[in-house]
Amino acid sequence: MTQKRDDTGCNNTNCMCDDATTRRRFLQHVTTITLGAMSLTVLPGASADGELPGDQEDSPGESKERPIFGFLVDTEKCIGSGKCLTACRVENNVPDGYHRTWVERYVHFKDGTVQVDLVPETGYSGSGLPSIDSDDVDRAYFVPKLCNQCEDAPCNQVCPVHASFTSPEGVELIDTERCIGCAYCVQACPYGTRFINPETGTADKCTWCYHRIMRDEQPACVEACPVGARVFGRLDDPESEISKRIAAIPTQVLKAHLGTHPKTRYVRISDEVT
Ligand code: SF4
Ligand code: SF4
The missing domain is CATH 3.30.70.20 (Alpha-Beta Plaits)
Incomplete structure (x- = not known):
């Protein structure tokens, strides 16, 4: 079971792309701007301040009560x-x-x-x-x-493509369509709970199911x-x-x-x- 942010850019509901294809498409849309020694990665679908669609506030009228x-x-x-x-x-x-x-x-x-x-x-x-x-x-x-489901999760903070993210309920998840398998998060987790799944080539870990x-x-x-x-x-x-x-x-x-x-x-x- 994978969790996805629905912002990969693919609108075909019958899409037969495998994960690798989707990641390749995603990477084609990633723009890296180099400013001297600094590099800024701009994600497709992200606003200039880095906000992603899943980060937006609830629509008016939508319940803000979420389980803890x-x-x-x-x-x-x-x-x-x-x-x-x-x-x-x-x-x-x-x-x-x-x-x-x-x-x-x-x-x-x-x-x-x-x-x-x-x-x-x-x-x-x-x-x-x-x-x-x-x-x-x-x-x-x-x-x-x-997984300790850290509130200040280092795994989440180091991901260069925002594939590691926090669900609205506060659960640390991985968007396997975004993940590029760089293993930065595997290195960053101080509890050793992450690994690169050899079958998918993407990060994997406990999600509390x-x-x-x-x-x-x-x-x-x-x-x-x-x-x-x-x-x-x-x-x-x-x-x-x-x-x-x-x-x-x-x-x-x-x-x-x-x-x-x-x-x-x-x-x-x-x-x-x-
Ligand atoms: S993967 Fe590691 S750092 Fe990330 S939330 Fe789980 S225990 Fe914390
Ligand atoms: S391996 Fe980890 S840090 Fe690298 S893209 Fe995937 S989730 Fe992000």
Whole structure:
């Protein structure tokens, strides 16, 4: 599932162009003006001040009430089943070897060493990975990771063609028809959540299953989690489960010191987790 800004310039509703064709057409319309050492890229359909059609204010009479979504990860509940990983891969056609979400396992041994590895999609039982003697373990826990949907998203800020954008509901999305696969955003994300999809040649990442949440469904990973370690919902509804849980217990965000202001929040995250 891709998200698009409908401003590529193609008006043919039966258009059979593939993504590469559309991007080529888009690039033909990109004008780069070089002013000494500075270069200014002018986007087709953008106004002189850089405003894009999707940035315009609502029409008069259109409702300005938009949902405020939130995502909460409870590391104390996660059991490392890997069900969320398969659900995400199937729902979003994630190629083998890549992931929009992953689960890290932290094992603190009694000798003071810490081992961090990735939970296999099958979970650990039957994975063939060597088991760990529980007598050697001081404590262990699982940490699901996904896009943090940062309010001040570096990925969004570095995109040279405005393919990375924020939806009206505050979800960070990628317009795959605009994306030129330069991977600037992959480099800029301090959480390692983006990749270039080898099948599309464009940036890819978790969108909180935008296509599902906009039809009042849960993200696939949330639906698949057998223990409720992932909670998604509306923060503007005080009666939603996520609102109640955030009100009841302290929550944290990852790498708060970076000032990206993530909207994905964590319950009782350990200091070792970054
Ligand atoms: S976690 Fe990375 S990809 Fe997601 S919004 Fe933040 S910077 Fe962008
Ligand atoms: S790879 Fe990232 S930065 Fe480059 S065009 Fe695509 S979305 Fe923008």
